[in-house]
Amino acid sequence: MKYISTRGLSEKGAGQSGKPFCDILLEGLAPDGGLSVPEKYPHFDAAEMRRLRPMGYRELAFEILSRFIDDIPPADLKDIVNRTYTAAVFRSEDITPVKTLEPGLHLLQLSNGPTLAFKDVAMQLLGNLFEYVLGKRGETINILGATSGDTGSAAEYAMRGKKNVRVFMLSPHGKMSPFQRAQMYSLNDPNIFNLAVHGMFDDCQDIVKAVSNDLDFKARHHIGAVNSINWARLLAQVVYYFKAYFAVTKEEGEEVSFSVPTGNFGNICAGYVAKKMGLPVCRLILATNENNVLDEFFRTGLYRVRASKEVFETSSPSMDISKASNFERYIHDIAGADGAKVRELWLQLDRVGSFNLAGTPLEAPMRASGFVSGNSSHADRIATIRAIHERYGYVVDTHTADGIKVGLAHREAGVPLICLETALAAKFEAAVQEAIGRPPERPAGYEDIESLPQHCEVFDADTAAVKRFVELKDR
Numbered sequence: 001m002k003y004i005s006t007r008g009l010s011e012k013g014a015g016q017s018g019k020p021f022c023d024i025l026l027e028g029l030a031p032d033g034g035l036s037v038p039e040k041y042p043h044f045d046a047a048e049m050r051r052l053r054p055m056g057y058r059e060l061a062f063e064i065l066s067r068f069i070d071d072i073p074p075a076d077l078k079d080i081v082n083r084t085y086t087a088a089v090f091r092s093e094d095i096t097p098v099k100t101l102e103p104g105l106h107l108l109q110l111s112n113g114p115t116l117a118f119k120d121v122a123m124q125l126l127g128n129l130f131e132y133v134l135g136k137r138g139e140t141i142n143i144l145g146a147t148s149g150d151t152g153s154a155a156e157y158a159m160r161g162k163k164n165v166r167v168f169m170l171s172p173h174g175k176m177s178p179f180q181r182a183q184m185y186s187l188n189d190p191n192i193f194n195l196a197v198h199g200m201f202d203d204c205q206d207i208v209k210a211v212s213n214d215l216d217f218k219a220r221h222h223i224g225a226v227n228s229i230n231w232a233r234l235l236a237q238v239v240y241y242f243k244a245y246f247a248v249t250k251e252e253g254e255e256v257s258f259s260v261p262t263g264n265f266g267n268i269c270a271g272y273v274a275k276k277m278g279l280p281v282c283r284l285i286l287a288t289n290e291n292n293v294l295d296e297f298f299r300t301g302l303y304r305v306r307a308s309k310e311v312f313e314t315s316s317p318s319m320d321i322s323k324a325s326n327f328e329r330y331i332h333d334i335a336g337a338d339g340a341k342v343r344e345l346w347l348q349l350d351r352v353g354s355f356n357l358a359g360t361p362l363e364a365p366m367r368a369s370g371f372v373s374g375n376s377s378h379a380d381r382i383a384t385i386r387a388i389h390e391r392y393g394y395v396v397d398t399h400t401a402d403g404i405k406v407g408l409a410h411r412e413a414g415v416p417l418i419c420l421e422t423a424l425a426a427k428f429e430a431a432v433q434e435a436i437g438r439p440p441e442r443p444a445g446y447e448d449i450e451s452l453p454q455h456c457e458v459f460d461a462d463t464a465a466v467k468r469f470v471e472l473k474d475r
């Protein structure tokens, strides 16, 4: 299996030869600015689906990942998967259990990993893949990132204690919730560094960009990232779409729909990949919050990136996006893997901030791709948390509530609807309190994480100071 860039160019400028998985694992963007995608997608026929159906999570994960990763020996890949997806880390042998709310309506529980959100499912695998590949190559990596909460903590919990990996995570000083702060700052592994920056999330992000744009510094200190465009993260998420399908159906060919609370289009793009691999998906239901860039696209064909001052701060903050970084993979696919077309559209995005597929040759493949969409407001998510609690006695978080609200609006008779639970309610106490009049329960072990000792280094929003710190630790 080889990987190509969505923009269709190699370093030499014309045409491209594919790269193996381990090369793109550690690379951020492709050299032409595009994202890595497989040259072709493997396809499971009905006989193969029957073989996969009874498998446990680890076995299934190996079957799927090994179709996309052929430059790690199978025995080693199996070992990585088996060490990653354990009941000890994900608090259930199923890893991603399905909870049936009523016949035909299911919750796919993805948030039982260490940081109580679905990003753990992919990030935990990434931690073990990084350690393995870096070890083989005798390389090290210094992961530099900025977080307003969720991604940073998932990355830190995945990379803690890993050989040849250090994490430098910038966060806005005093701006995260007490729970998020406790999750991150209570880690005391020697390879994890929390840098609390006087400023906002954007200031943190700007420092990360400035450091990464210093190509000399970047190369000298092996600066890397673990952001949502990483192909391995997307790939890891494909597995639970299959697992959930087998959990709610009895026979091959039965169709299901998935509803996915969406920000950067990583999670739902994994569902799209699963569909391309032969999973019988009726609809991929995309839910946005007030930041409705993608809902607008799937309704009208217009993709219009928002300026940062147009981005709303909402009560489902992990979906507060101005543009959807993984979206380019989808456009590349519906454009028939035409890199020149993708270059043209992204050039237009750079110039005028939008493109419109309505009335173009790409409208038909877009309409045929199985997506429908909708958006959800603060009032919607509060009402949904309340209604789900009243009807089923279960408390969902704000992001999951957005997905359920939009999912139910597109529910079709006779087609099981699987709503993805992307975080536990425990992470969003204020909204849950508002919805049901009491705070959510916390899982065992998280009752008073706020009282654990916390460690962080406080910085002014000063790129040079952050560089000096990285330099000091990278010796």
Ligand SMILES: *Cc1c(COP(=O)(O)O)cnc(C)c1O
Residues within 6 Å of the ligand: 117, 118, 119, 150, 228, 261, 262, 263, 264, 265, 266, 267, 268, 318, 319, 399, 400, 422, 423
């Ligand atoms: C990251 C995140 C999302 C959005 O997922 P994408 O892959 O970026 O679309 C939704 N819900 C929660 C809780 C998240 O942390």
